[in-house]
Structure formats: structure tokens, C-alpha cells
Amino acid sequence: MEMGNDVALSVRNLKTYIYTNNRCNRALDGVSFEIRQGKTLCIVGESGCGKSVTAASIMQLLPTLSRIEDGEITYHGPDGPVRIDALERDGAKMRAIRGKEIAMIFQDPMTALNPVYSIGFQIKEMLRYHTSLGRKDRHSKAIDLLRSMGIPLPERRVDEYPHLYSGGMRQRAMIAIAMSCNPRILIADEPTTALDVTIQAQIFELMDTLKRENGTAIMLITHDMGVVAELADDVAVMYMGNIVEAGPVGKVLRKPVHPYTRALLDSIPVLGRGKDQEIKAIPGQTPDPYNRPTGCQFADRCAYRVSACDEMPPETMVADDHRVMCWRYQEFMADAAE
Amino acid sequence: MQPNDPILTLRDVQVHFPIKSGILKRTSGHVRAVDGVDLDVYRGEVLGLVGESGCGKTTLGKAILQLVRATNGTVTYQGDGGETELTTLDDAGLFAFRKRLQIVFQDPHSSLNPAFTIFGSLEDPLRHYGVKTRKERRKIVGDLLEAVNMRRESMDRYPHEFSGGQRQRIGIARALSIQPELVVCDEAVSALDVSIQAQVLQLLMDLKREKNLTYVFITHDLSVTEFLCDRIAVMYLGKIVELCDAEELYSNTLHPYTEALLSAIPVADLDRKSQRIVLEGDVPSPVNPPSGCPFHPRCRYAQPVCRTDVPQLRRYRGKSGQHLAACHLIDHPLAD
Numbered sequence: 001m002e003m004g005n006d007v008a009l010s011v012r013n014l015k016t017y018i019y020t021n022n023r024c025n026r027a028l029d030g031v032s033f034e035i036r037q038g039k040t041l042c043i044v045g046e047s048g049c050g051k052s053v054t055a056a057s058i059m060q061l062l063p064t065l066s067r068i069e070d071g072e073i074t075y076h077g078p079d080g081p082v083r084i085d086a087l088e089r090d091g092a093k094m095r096a097i098r099g100k101e102i103a104m105i106f107q108d109p110m111t112a113l114n115p116v117y118s119i120g121f122q123i124k125e126m127l128r129y130h131t132s133l134g135r136k137d138r139h140s141k142a143i144d145l146l147r148s149m150g151i152p153l154p155e156r157r158v159d160e161y162p163h164l165y166s167g168g169m170r171q172r173a174m175i176a177i178a179m180s181c182n183p184r185i186l187i188a189d190e191p192t193t194a195l196d197v198t199i200q201a202q203i204f205e206l207m208d209t210l211k212r213e214n215g216t217a218i219m220l221i222t223h224d225m226g227v228v229a230e231l232a233d234d235v236a237v238m239y240m241g242n243i244v245e246a247g248p249v250g251k252v253l254r255k256p257v258h259p260y261t262r263a264l265l266d267s268i269p270v271l272g273r274g275k276d277q278e279i280k281a282i283p284g285q286t287p288d289p290y291n292r293p294t295g296c297q298f299a300d301r302c303a304y305r306v307s308a309c310d311e312m313p314p315e316t317m318v319a320d321d322h323r324v325m326c327w328r329y330q331e332f333m334a335d336a337a338e
Numbered sequence: 339m340q341p342n343d344p345i346l347t348l349r350d351v352q353v354h355f356p357i358k359s360g361i362l363k364r365t366s367g368h369v370r371a372v373d374g375v376d377l378d379v380y381r382g383e384v385l386g387l388v389g390e391s392g393c394g395k396t397t398l399g400k401a402i403l404q405l406v407r408a409t410n411g412t413v414t415y416q417g418d419g420g421e422t423e424l425t426t427l428d429d430a431g432l433f434a435f436r437k438r439l440q441i442v443f444q445d446p447h448s449s450l451n452p453a454f455t456i457f458g459s460l461e462d463p464l465r466h467y468g469v470k471t472r473k474e475r476r477k478i479v480g481d482l483l484e485a486v487n488m489r490r491e492s493m494d495r496y497p498h499e500f501s502g503g504q505r506q507r508i509g510i511a512r513a514l515s516i517q518p519e520l521v522v523c524d525e526a527v528s529a530l531d532v533s534i535q536a537q538v539l540q541l542l543m544d545l546k547r548e549k550n551l552t553y554v555f556i557t558h559d560l561s562v563t564e565f566l567c568d569r570i571a572v573m574y575l576g577k578i579v580e581l582c583d584a585e586e587l588y589s590n591t592l593h594p595y596t597e598a599l600l601s602a603i604p605v606a607d608l609d610r611k612s613q614r615i616v617l618e619g620d621v622p623s624p625v626n627p628p629s630g631c632p633f634h635p636r637c638r639y640a641q642p643v644c645r646t647d648v649p650q651l652r653r654y655r656g657k658s659g660q661h662l663a664a665c666h667l668i669d670h671p672l673a674d
Contacts, residue, residue, distance in 0.1 A: 046531040152619075166620045167391075196390040196558065198617045201602035205616050223532060226561070226604030253608050267536040269565035271605045275584060277565060281536035285501055 006037040008217035014071035025289045027053040029241040038215040042228045045238035051221045100130040103178035107190040109170035113162040120158035126180045145176040168199035240297035247322030255336040257324045346379040351411035371397040373576035384553045386567035394576040399522045440513035444525035446505035450497040457493035482511040503534035520552045575632040582661040592663040
């Protein structure tokens with residue numbers, strides 16, 4: 001891990017809009033964050049909040065009818081900073097970064113692997129494009145990767161097709177593909193949502209090891225606060241295209257300032273708190289993304305709404321590493337300190 | 339909850355699905371989805387049925403409702419009119435009986451017919467069970483929608499106009515329309531966002547109190563069961579491996595599988611971080627379950643005896659004196 005300059009990727013005021021039928025969904029409306037080497041940033045939020053669009057923007061894998069309208073994504077690679085948002089989507093430069101420097105694990109291992117190619121072929125494909133390894137070396141590297149992911153009998157399994165793998169094994173094979181070129185950044189979009197908890201624990205163990213041993217910077221997208229508590233160093237809470245609160249996991253989970261973060265934490269049953277725990281549902285539902293409120297996106301569901309909320313609150317630093325988007329943050333700061 | 343008042347009694351229930359292969363479609367083996375389950379569901383309780391995918395929890399839920407017929411064993415219902423043995427009922431008998439047992443399905447997007455209005459979907463059970471006039475049905479459907487916190491007018495709209503949480507509430511309204519006594523909730527909140535999940539959980543609890551219902555709550559999420567259930571049955575490969583009061587399951591875990599399952603759940607509480615017990619490998623195939631204890635290939639305490647003998651559910655003292663677990667290595671079972 002480099003000292004002092006450990007930022008692997010920074011995103012500044014990113015705005016990604018998606019268009020359909022002459023309507024515009026401002027999926028990301030000014031998002032800023034950093035991913036640090038050897039750390040895990042968890043992005044947490046409900047469906048439709050823009051977490052996956054953030055990942056797709058970084059990987060330049062956005063759907064055709066969408067555009068990065070504003071802001072910058074900077075990859076701090078070994079050869080100095082690269083502005084990813086300025087690169088051509090399918091250009092040589094982007095293709096050299098995608099997969100080699102920044103790799104991604106997708107949510108659904110059942111559909112992300114190509115069923116007509118063997119697992120080994122799909123791993124070796126990465127090595128063929130991104131490394132100078134010869135044919136035999138690629139094969140043995142693929143076997144090594146599968147072995148390190150805990151796949152039994154990798155020499156035989158390497159030539160098998162995805163349908164012969166179980167869900168957990170497919171997800172591990174996908175991580176093997178993602179890790180094949182030792183990327184500096186790993187983006188995981190809900191990597192365990194489709195898996196059972198015992199398999200999820202295996203995947204988390206694996207990701208923790210990667211972070212510790214290779215210093216990989218991890219951006220983990222999830223909707224599960226439990227996963228955040230378990231894995232995150234930093235956390236960013238998203239709601240309808242904005243990061244409403246961000247900071248180190250200890251601060252955000254122990255002393256949340258934004259009403260949405262608080263409501264989210266109050267609405268989930270927590271293991272170990274027994275039957276008497278009170279869960280408070282958040283009233284209403286997320287607004288229509290094509291017809292958003294003008295001000296604070298959470299205002300309609302918020303118990304602390306005031307007239308100021310009709311305008312979008314600015315991002316405010318409440319500590320040097322903790323920021324929040326809420327007009328009434330000072331009041332919430334005061335009672336979080338109690 | 340009266341502990342001695344079972345509403346439903348399952349004895350040695352097995353559901354085996356044949357695997358046909360070859361051109362003659364000969365049976366080459368069986369998927370032992372549910373493999374000998376004894377279970378009592380008490381009147382007025384919430385019984386949680388938890389386990390990983392493929393453990394047979396959904397099949398067991400369907401076997402209770404006779405949506406899947408058990409290949410062996412008995413499912414006995416004790417209602418006001420005495421005992422009824424469900425497994426031997428014919429279609430006509432079941433039709434009359436379905437009024438008492440209802441199910442809420444997992445996926446709110448596929449469990450409502452997209453071509454029917456909400457009223458169309460909800461009036462069907464009412465018509466079949468004796469509400470003759472349309473006017474009356476409209477009134478009942480309206481009341482039901484209000485009971486699940488939706489507007490009466492929603493009944494003339496189509497499923498695609500509603501969000502996932504709203505559809506799940508419509509699913510609940512449909513299950514409750516003919517006033518069942520027992521409702522099986524099959525992963526009823528798993529497909530929902532967390533903030534919506536809390537709304538539906540609260541609704542289910544309120545309705546239970548109001549209408550004096552009994553729930554069998556099938557889920558893979560142990561944080562939800564802790565909050566919701568009175569008793570919890572943990573399943574693994576078609577068998578119940580542990581069954582006890584919800585509180586007891588978390589404070590005095592006996593079975594090694596439950597222990598690993600609990601430790602694997604990410605807890606949204608930084609002060610309660612526990613050591614993960616990582617199980618090796620996957621759940622074995624129910625076509626070819628391991629010999630002896632089905633959990634032994636993944637169990638970190640496994641002994642030679644676990645490979646050869648199938649452990650039976652035995653009773654342990656625990657706090658309630660009603661703690662059942664199936665493991666050779668837990669000492670001091672109570673004599674029956």
C-alpha cells in the first residue's frame with residue numbers, strides 16, 4: 001500500500017442521466033466519493049437509488065441511451081491519473097483499463113457467465129487480452145486462480161461449463177475472472193444477494209483476504225446494512241441519485257446524522273436484539289425517478305421535513321471525514337452526540 | 339399461545355420427487371426434498387421455518403397446504419370440527435378445506451394475474467366460498483384492501499400499476515379474504531426493499547393480532563424470524579435439525595449447523611460483531627444425501643459416529659424443556 005497517496009479512484013460531482021421516451025431519469029445527480037487502496041467502500045441503498053449506475057459509470061458499461069453529463073471519474077493508476085469519463089467507451093485505452101486495472105463482479109452469477117464457454121476459457125480470455133502469458137502459462141494460471149478461490153479439483157473443473165457449477169462456485173469463478181489480472185480496484189455489485197448465507201460467508205472471507213494480501217481497493221454495492229457492518233471501512237448511503245451521508249463505518253452506523261440513514265437502521269430487525277426490538281417502517285415509497293421532487297429527495301418520507309427541504313440541501317462536512325446532505329444536520333448532530 | 343393446542347400435526351412427512359431418465363422414463367432415483375418431518379404447529383403462534391435454498395422448506399410449506407402431496411406420512415388438521423387428515427382428502431374434500439389454509443407467495447410480481455384487475459384476483463376466492471352477490475364482494479374486497487393499508491379504489495386497477503410492496507400487500511389481502519385460520523408465508527418479504535419489508539412485517543403482525551391467525555413463516559433470513567416468530571424450526575436437507583423457542587435458538591444454540599448459520603449472518607450492529615464460522619463446500623444434493631448425519635461433511639465437530647448413524651431429534655432441557663435437536667454430539671438428552 002502506498003503511503004500518503006492511497007486514493008485509487010475518485011469520483012467528483014458525477015451526473016449520469018438515463019433517457020427513455022423523451023423523459024430523463026437523473027439517475028446520478030452529483031455524486032462524489034473516493035475509493036482507497038486496501039480499503040472497502042460500501043455503497044448502500046434501496047433499489048433504484050443509483051448504486052448500480054455508479055458502478056456502470058465507472059466501468060463505462062452504461063446502457064446506450066444514457067450519458068455522463070457532468071463531473072469527473074479519475075483513476076489514479078501507476079502511470080498517473082486517467083480521466084475515465086473522457087475516454088471512449090469502447091476505445092483501446094478504456095478496454096485496457098476495464099478488466100485489468102478495474103474489475104467487476106456482477107450480481108447474478110447465473111447470467112453473468114457465458115454458458116457456451118468453459119469456465120477456464122472465460123478466465124483465460126482475460127489473461128489473453130491483458131497479459132503476455134503464453135498458452136500453457138495461461139492454463140496453469142487459470143487452475144491456480146480456481147484453486148485459490150477454493151474450487152475443489154481445479155484441474156478438472158477448469159474445463160467444465162458454468163451449468164455444472166453450483167451458485168456459490170459460479171460466483172467464485174466470477175471472482176477468479178475478476179482477479180485474474182490483479183486489478184487495483186474491484187467493484188462488486190451485490191455479489192452475494194443471490195447466495196445463501198453460508199456461501200455468502202465464504203465469499204466475504206475471500207474478499208477480505210484479497211484486500212489484506214493484495215491491497216485491492218474494493219467498492220461493494222449492497223442493500224444490506226449487515227454486510228456494511230461486516231465488511232466496510234467507509235460507507236456511502238445513497239438515496240435517489242445522491243449520497244446523503246458518507247463517512248467511516250463507525251461514525252455512520254453508530255452516530256448517523258441523516259434522517260434516511262437513521263430510518264434505514266431503525267427499519268431492519270437486528271439479529272441478537274430479540275423479539276422485543278422495535279422496528280419502524282419508513283412510510284411511503286421512493287418517488288418516481290422520472291418525476292422527482294425538486295428539493296431533498298427524501299423529504300416526502302421524512303419525519304423532520306421543514307419548508308427549507310423544498311430546496312436541495314448542499315453537501316456539508318460535519319467532520320473532516322463525515323459528510324451529510326440535510327438542512328437540519330446541526331440538530332441531528334447535537335442529539336447524535338448525546 | 340397455548341402450548342398444548344396444536345392446530346396442525348405433521349408425522350413423518352416425506353416428499354420424494356422421482357427422477358425419470360432414459361427413453362423409457364424409468365425412475366432412476368428420488369429427490370428427497372422433505373425426508374421425514376415431525377412437527378406440531380400450535381394455534382395462534384408464528385412458527386418460523388428456516389434453512390438454505392434446497393433444504394426443503396418451501397416443499398414442506400406446500401405439503402402442508404396439499405399443493406404438493408406427501409409421498410408418506412400424515413398431515414392432521416385440528417379445527418373446530420374435530421380432526422381432519424389432509425393427506426387422504428380427495429379434490430372435493432380439499433376444496434372445502436382450502437378455506438382454512440392459505441398461502442402468501444414469495445414473488446409479488448408473478449403471483450398476481452396481470453390480466454385481472456385487483457378486484458378480479460381478490461373476488462375469486464370469495465365467489466368460490468359462497469359470497470353470492472357482486473355488490474357484497476366489492477364491499478369485502480374494499481374492506482380487505484383497507485385492512486392492508488391500501489385505498490379501496492385500487493381494486494379496479496391492474497397489478498402492473500403497483501409497486502412490489504403494494505403487490506405483496508394485495509397478496510396478503512387475497513390470502514386473508516376467506517378468513518383462514520392458518521397462513522403459510524413463503525418468503526413473503528424476501529423480494530422487498532428493506533424499508534418496505536418493515537411495512538409488510540408490521541402489517542402481518544397487526545393482522546395476526548386482529549384476526550387471531552396462525553402463521554408458518556418460511557424464510558432464509560434469521561434476523562426476520564427472531565423478530566417475528568415464537569418458535570423456529572431449522573431445516574437441512576429435508577430434515578428438521580433443531581426446533582425450539584425463538585429466544586432459546588439464539589441464546590442457547592445446540593446444533594452445529596444452526597451455530598454456523600447464525601454466525602454467517604451479517605449483523606447491522608458494530609458492537610455485536612462475532613467470529614464467522616465458515617462452512618466448507620455447498621449443501622449436498624438431496625438426490626444422494628450423505629450417509630449418517632446429513633451435515634457431517636461440512637461439520638467442524640464431526641466424529642466417526644456421524645458418518646454412520648442418522649441422528650434422531652432428541653429433547654433437551656433448555657429453558658423451556660422443549661428444545662429439540664438432531665445431533666449425536668450434544669450430551670444429556672431428556673428421556674421421552
